[in-house]
Amino acid sequence: ADRITNICCIGAGYVGGPTCAVIAAKCPEIRITVVDRDPARISAWNSDTLPVYEPGLDALVKRQRNINLVFSTDIDRAIDEAQLIFIAVNTPPMHHHTHVSSLGAKPDLSAVSDCARRIARVSLTDKIVVAKSTVPCGACATIAQMLRDNAQSGVRFSVLSNPEFLSEGTAVRDLLHPDRILIGGDDMVAQDRLKAVYMHWVPEPNILTMNMWSSELAKLASNAMLAQRVSSINSISAICEAVGANISEVAAGCGSDSRIGSKFLRPSLGFGGSCFHKDIASLIWLSESLGLPEVAEYWHQVLALNRFQIRRFVARILADASRGDGSSGLQGRRVACLGFAFKEGTGDTRNTPAADVCCELLRNGATLSVYDPKVSRHHIVDRLAAAAGTDCSVDSVTVCADAYSAIAGSDIVVVLTAWSEFRVIDWEQALKLMAKPAYVFDGQIVLDHDRLRQLGFNVFSIGHTHVTAQ
Numbered sequence: 072a073d074r075i076t077n078i079c080c081i082g083a084g085y086v087g088g089p090t091c092a093v094i095a096a097k098c099p100e101i102r103i104t105v106v107d108r109d110p111a112r113i114s115a116w117n118s119d120t121l122p123v124y125e126p127g128l129d130a131l132v133k134r135q136r137n138i139n140l141v142f143s144t145d146i147d148r149a150i151d152e153a154q155l156i157f158i159a160v161n162t163p164p165m166h167h168h169t170h171v172s173s174l175g176a177k178p179d180l181s182a183v184s185d186c187a188r189r190i191a192r193v194s195l196t197d198k199i200v201v202a203k204s205t206v207p208c209g210a211c212a213t214i215a216q217m218l219r220d221n222a223q224s225g226v227r228f229s230v231l232s233n234p235e236f237l238s239e240g241t242a243v244r245d246l247l248h249p250d251r252i253l254i255g256g257d258d259m260v261a262q263d264r265l266k267a268v269y270m271h272w273v274p275e276p277n278i279l280t281m282n283m284w285s286s287e288l289a290k291l292a293s294n295a296m297l298a299q300r301v302s303s304i305n306s307i308s309a310i311c312e313a314v315g316a317n318i319s320e321v322a323a324g325c326g327s328d329s330r331i332g333s334k335f336l337r338p339s340l341g342f343g344g345s346c347f348h349k350d351i352a353s354l355i356w357l358s359e360s361l362g363l364p365e366v367a368e369y370w371h372q373v374l375a376l377n378r379f380q381i382r383r384f385v386a387r388i389l390a391d392a393s394r395g396d397g398s399s400g401l402q403g404r405r406v407a408c409l410g411f412a413f414k415e416g417t418g419d420t421r422n423t424p425a426a427d428v429c430c431e432l433l434r435n436g437a438t439l440s441v442y443d444p445k446v447s448r449h450h451i452v453d454r455l456a457a458a459a460g461t462d463c464s465v466d467s468v469t470v471c472a473d474a475y476s477a478i479a480g481s482d483i484v485v486v487l488t489a490w491s492e493f494r495v496i497d498w499e500q501a502l503k504l505m506a507k508p509a510y511v512f513d514g515q516i517v518l519d520h521d522r523l524r525q526l527g528f529n530v531f532s533i534g535h536t537h538v539t540a541q
């Protein structure tokens with residue numbers, strides 16, 4: 072009776088879906104029901120085309136589905152039947168306009184609170200409630216209080232913090248081979264039960280139990296430190312362009328120091344995705360509310376540098392590729408945008424640097440043809456319309472079905488996502504399709520720049536000395 076045999080996961084998103092698919096595959100004796108208040112999401116999980124693209128996910132879900140993995144909209148029933156409930160709903164940043172001086176943003180925990188109240192109302196037996204959503208320090212204690220306040224008489228809840236560290240694009244691999252699992256809480260029995268679930272496939276030394284606050288803070292701190300590495304290398308890339316150093320060489324020079332390590336030192340247009348911005352904003356908010364403005368300011372610089380990288384890149388395009396015939400900016404220029412997802416391996420466009428670059432290009436009068444191998448036309452248009460606001464229109468955006476159709480007729484190619492298929496584009500062929508002089512701006516350092524220059528392209532790449540052709 073002490074073993075977990077029935078799990079419910081509330082939130083069938085990027086985290087809930089893949090996480091439960093892996094648990095189902097690794098724990099055949101556990102039945103998992105993933106529920107969501109969005110019926111479209113649930114029917115997509117039950118269909119041939121899953122709502123989330125991740126390498127390996129499709130096969131995994133289709134193998135376990137309706138064996139021990141169920142997707143349902145019947146939230147109350149799934150809660151009632153489960154011994155352990157994951158909360159994996161979204162925790163977006165709250166947009167507050169009142170404190171303009173504040174650098175941070177408190178995460179909106181209303182979805183998490185809704186879940187807590189619902190669990191309390193529906194549960195007739197004791198439950199372990201596990202916060203998988205990323206929440207600020209103290210949120211699990213608040214969840215525990217809400218559960219107690221709203222509980223049916225005699226029902227006991229144990230709350231654990233179990234943040235998720237998967238990264239989009241490699242979610243299944245990350246879930247199968249996690250560097251570590253954190254289980255925060257003060258109920259050791261509950262911790263052991265959750266630990267027993269993970270021990271089906273995760274070596275025991277990789278499962279760390281700790282107090283609730285440590286576990287909550289470790290998640291925010293990990294994302295902040297990863298983003299900080301991106302901003303660190305990008306700050307150095309700006310120096311490279313000015314002094315003639317090559318960022319790839321500098322990154323190798325730094326990264327081969329075992330104390331620094333080589334991962335996450337790839338210069339780029341900056342980080343995107345749903346988590347880094349929001350979690351740093353949450354850390355900044357936390358620091359401010361604890362009366363630690365120096366700490367808040369420190370992390371704020373990581374965000375500021377990320378925006379600086381986009382401004383620099385667009386400024387470079389304007390400086391090099393404006394017509395110079397008196398017409399302003401990029402008026403009359405067609406720009407092929409290769410990639411739109413916030414990184415390779417995913418179709419996710421939340422906070423994608425590509426949208427910021429595209430909007431700036433549109434504001435400067437450019438016409439865009441966009442291609443991304445995993446992002447659908449309507450996602451690109453919707454994301455751009457949202458990012459553009461009212462000061463520019465997406466009428467001059469065409470979404471293309473492949474890289475060559477995007478490149479055809481363009482003056483400028485910009486690489487916005489590091490998809491490996493861009494490396495194997497036939498650039499000789501591409502050059503024939505383009506107007507001359509042809510420009511390539513590589514924001515992700517994926518192309519062979521020497522070869523492109525030999526072919527006759529004007530090439531600029533982030534973090535490399537700026538050489539003009541001719």
Ligand code: NAI
Nearest residue numbers: 082083084085086107108109160161162182185204205235
């Ligand atoms: P998501 O937006 O993809 O999915 C959340 C789902 O929860 C949605 O389908 C939504 O309909 C559902 N939902 C919201 N409120 C609900 C309610 N009251 N009842 C039932 N369903 C409800 O979000 P995602 O990306 O899966 O993130 C979830 C949490 O995990 C967030 O806190 C995020 O910070 C964290 N996280 C996300 C990672 C990522 O790579 N996306 C990685 C690690 C953590």
